[in-house]
Amino acid sequence: EVQLVESGGGLVQPGRSLKLSCAASGFTFSDYYMAWVRQAPTKGLEWVASISYDGGSTYYRDSVKGRFTISRDNAKSSLYLQMDSLRSEDTATYYCTTGSFDYWGQGVMVTVSS
Amino acid sequence: DVVLTQTPPTLSATIGQSVSISCRSSQSLLDSDGDTYLNWLLQRPGQSPQLLIYSVSNLESGVPNRFSGSGSETDFTLKISGVEAEDLGVYYCMQATHAPLTFGSGTKLEIK
Numbered sequence: 579e580v581q582l583v584e585s586g587g588g589l590v591q592p593g594r595s596l597k598l599s600c601a602a603s604g605f606t607f608s609d610y611y612m613a614w615v616r617q618a619p620t621k622g623l624e625w626v627a628s629i630s631y632d633g634g635s636t637y638y639r640d641s642v643k644g645r646f647t648i649s650r651d652n653a654k655s656s657l658y659l660q661m662d663s664l665r666s667e668d669t670a671t672y673y674c675t676t677g678s679f680d681y682w683g684q685g686v687m688v689t690v691s692s
Numbered sequence: 693d694v695v696l697t698q699t700p701p702t703l704s705a706t707i708g709q710s711v712s713i714s715c716r717s718s719q720s721l722l723d724s725d726g727d728t729y730l731n732w733l734l735q736r737p738g739q740s741p742q743l744l745i746y747s748v749s750n751l752e753s754g755v756p757n758r759f760s761g762s763g764s765e766t767d768f769t770l771k772i773s774g775v776e777a778e779d780l781g782v783y784y785c786m787q788a789t790h791a792p793l794t795f796g797s798g799t800k801l802e803i804k
Contacts, residue, residue, distance in 0.1 A: 622784065678743075679731060679741075680752060
């Protein structure tokens with residue numbers, strides 16, 4: 579059974595950092611591009627970042643470029659999102675998903691507030 | 693960025709009724725490789741999104757065949773042939789042809 583389990587969310591002050599993790603199982607992790615998608619409270623879906631099979635290529639939406647870093651560890655079947663200089667507008671549920679969007683995690687909430 | 697406009701924003705249907713959702717793109721989604729990367733997802737209340745249709749008309753494994761997708765270039769449609777109670781939720785189209793990936797604003801399906 580495919581599973582994507584996110585962790586690392588929580589309440590953080592503006593300007594601080596947080597690192598999200600996503601543990602994958604049930605499929606060959608290194609065969610998939612991976613991505614993070616977020617959803618602000620009561621809002622729609624928004625792509626955040628993607629990473630290639632070996633981590634050699636990364637892609638970001640403009641609003642997080644230079645503040646967020648997506649990475650992966652294929653040996654641990656894990657995906658990460660390092661979020662620095664957080665802003666209130668980053669408040670959202672963050673989903674880990676395969677690059678083909680066929681598998682999704684349950685999501686982890688990130689709240690940026692003083 | 694590519695803007696995906698979904699209509700209607702809200703849809704109310706009875707069990708067994710057939711419904712359609714439109715997704716119009718601000719640019720052609722036909723990629724240079726010949727594929728069109730337009731997907732449909734469903735987010736049921738309190739759940740994560742679920743892929744229903746990929747590349748316009750391909751049914752994702754395990755998805756009931758009452759769901760179908762059609763369209764080309766800039767105009768796309770998701771059809772549900774015989775709505776069931778479990779189909780309630782918000783439907784999103786999304787495109788992966790142009791960077792950045794973008795999603796439509798969603799269509800909420802309610803069951804009468």
